Amino acid sequence: MTPFAEPPATQYDLRFSLLGVPVRIHPFFWLVGLLLGLRGDLTHVKIEELLIWIAVLFVSILVHEFGHAAAVIFYRDRPWIILYGFGGLCCHHPSRHDPWRQIVISFAGPAAGFLLLGFVLSAIHAAEHQVGTVQLGLVPYPVFEPFESANLNFLIVQLIWINFFWGLINLLPIYPLDGGQIAREAFLLSDAGRGVERSLWLSVIAAAGVAVFGVVVLNEIFIALFFGYLAYNSWTILQRYRGFGGGFGGGF
Numbered sequence: 158m159t160p161f162a163e164p165p166a167t168q169y170d171l172r173f174s175l176l177g178v179p180v181r182i183h184p185f186f187w188l189v190g191l192l193l194g195l196r197g198d199l200t201h202v203k204i205e206e207l208l209i210w211i212a213v214l215f216v217s218i219l220v221h222e223f224g225h226a227a228a229v230i231f232y233r234d235r236p237w238i239i240l241y242g243f244g245g246l247c248c249h250h251p252s253r254h255d256p257w258r259q260i261v262i263s264f265a266g267p268a269a270g271f272l273l274l275g276f277v278l279s280a281i282h283a284a285e286h287q288v289g290t291v292q293l294g295l296v297p298y299p300v301f302e303p304f305e306s307a308n309l310n311f312l313i314v315q316l317i318w319i320n321f322f323w324g325l326i327n328l329l330p331i332y333p334l335d336g337g338q339i340a341r342e343a344f345l346l347s348d349a350g351r352g353v354e355r356s357l358w359l360s361v362i363a364a365a366g367v368a369v370f371g372v373v374v375l376n377e378i379f380i381a382l383f384f385g386y387l388a389y390n391s392w393t394i395l396q397r398y399r400g401f402g403g404g405f406g407g408g409f
């Protein structure tokens with residue numbers, strides 16, 4: 158994901174460097190991860206499953222952000238990564254703005270998640286357990302022949318779930334998801350004057366559509382609230398952008 162805004166540093170931040178990329182983890186990352194893990198039946202919380210969930214979330218979001226970081230490094234800029242309450246950010250100061258370059262960087266995050274998913278499925282196959290798909294609406298969703306350990310099965314189910322859907326959701330043409338960035342650059346390539354405005358309109362409509370889908374079809378109030386907020390967020394950016402007579406240069 159790309160920033161709403163870079164969160165301020167706190168004394169509880171965890172900082173380290175991985176493969177030469179500085180990583181900072183804001184305490185809200187763990188808090189929101191915990192809350193997401195506690196969804197469902199609160200009277201039967203399994204500590205092992207909660208810990209596995211947090212570990213899977215941490216690794217998956219880190220892999221996604223390192224996908225962006227690898228593309229940034231490929232273009233000889235210096236990335237840094239932040240994990241916070243809204244997920245992850247991979248930031249850099251672009252040495253120059255180039256739509257195709259930005260599209261590659263935005264796409265590299267979801268692509269890294271799909272690679273991790275492919276690696277997990279290959280590992281299951283290598284352990285001589287069958288891998289297949291079930292049709293989930295329009296998309297084929299990966300399933301596997303379970304192992305003996307319930308915790309291992311839980312770990313794999315979460316890894317598949319998050320890397321599959323996190324990648325797909327991130328490719329929706331909604332700000333500030335990766336797909337929203339890709340849509341903006343694609344619109345800019347075809348119409349530099351009105352590209353940003355058009356991509357914001359698309360973002361409002363797509364986010365509102367997903368919010369309605371979340372309530373009506375999935376009956377998932379969390380999805381509805383999240384995308385309802387993104388629709389509102391895009392709408393306010395659009396109003397501000399028009400207020401500036403189109404002079405708002407992006408950069409959020």
Ligand SMILES: [Zn+2]
Nearest residue numbers: 158159266335
């Ligand atoms: Zn991303």
